[in-house]
Amino acid sequence: MRAAMLPESGPIPAATAAEAVIRVEHLSKSFGDNHVLQDFSLEVGKGENVVVLGKSGSGKSVLIKCMIGLLPVDEGRVTVLGQDVAALDHDALDQLRARVGFLFQSNALYDSMTVRENLLFPLRRHWLAHRRGEEAELIKQALDDVGLGHTADMMPAELSGGMRKRIALARTLILRPEIILYDEPTTGLDPVTAREIDQLIREVQQKYNTSALIISHDMNCVRLTADRVALLVDGRCYAEGTYEALAQDPDPVIHEFFA
Numbered sequence: 001m002r003a004a005m006l007p008e009s010g011p012i013p014a015a016t017a018a019e020a021v022i023r024v025e026h027l028s029k030s031f032g033d034n035h036v037l038q039d040f041s042l043e044v045g046k047g048e049n050v051v052v053l054g055k056s057g058s059g060k061s062v063l064i065k066c067m068i069g070l071l072p073v074d075e076g077r078v079t080v081l082g083q084d085v086a087a088l089d090h091d092a093l094d095q096l097r098a099r100v101g102f103l104f105q106s107n108a109l110y111d112s113m114t115v116r117e118n119l120l121f122p123l124r125r126h127w128l129a130h131r132r133g134e135e136a137e138l139i140k141q142a143l144d145d146v147g148l149g150h151t152a153d154m155m156p157a158e159l160s161g162g163m164r165k166r167i168a169l170a171r172t173l174i175l176r177p178e179i180i181l182y183d184e185p186t187t188g189l190d191p192v193t194a195r196e197i198d199q200l201i202r203e204v205q206q207k208y209n210t211s212a213l214i215i216s217h218d219m220n221c222v223r224l225t226a227d228r229v230a231l232l233v234d235g236r237c238y239a240e241g242t243y244e245a246l247a248q249d250p251d252p253v254i255h256e257f258f259a
């Protein structure tokens, strides 16, 4: 299959699965004269991993921030789990964010807290009444899911970069998100550890049927984690398709990413 090159203002790259859990429609976002996103459209299907690939500064982080309402959009619409993000009030946005996990590039762990306390934090913040009393079990499950069941009493400073990334993922998983947004999940990791994180992203998808939007410019990460790749070029979704299809596409703009 050849990758689809998308005409300007053309059809929205469709999710392969029947149900779209994220729908970005004709999104534009500028900062002054810096037109970062211009008519960007994309869908992510249920259970699907979509990687947004773009050069440094192309607007990948801005896209993710618009998706979870951290940045207002200028034009267009973002629908997440059936809800128009721009229309949500503070409480509704907070509830939606409990269903959408976000793995920060920095991991954002609290250094003064143990691993256990770091994992308790989201549970308490989004206090799940029906799960009260199950915290210990949930923490054990989340740590086991990332292969770090023995680290509950350790401090983040005692962990390697790869382990910190796993703990950050465990902290995201503990709320059983339906969607996970990964911001450059392998940046700063050595190649072996990076591949372990890629593998873990796949394991999480398979075990929990989560959908994921992953932003990356690590081509191994893209190849190993993506069901579908969307190329963000000049603010729009320039092309989308499987890694294999895009890698074989002769279009010079696409080829540059895979060369």
Ligand SMILES: Nc1ncnc2c1ncn2[C@@H]1O[C@H](COP(=O)(O)OP(=O)(O)OP(=O)(O)O)[C@@H](O)[C@H]1O
Pocket (backbone or CB within 6 Å): 031, 034, 036, 054, 055, 056, 057, 058, 059, 060, 061, 062, 063, 217
């Ligand atoms: N809050 C902001 N105010 C002004 N400009 C911003 C803001 N956030 C991002 N930008 C600008 O938007 C552009 C895209 O930034 P963004 O961080 O999304 O790029 P990126 O693709 O994630 O890059 P990288 O791969 O290097 O992380 C940049 O020119 C950046 O300076």
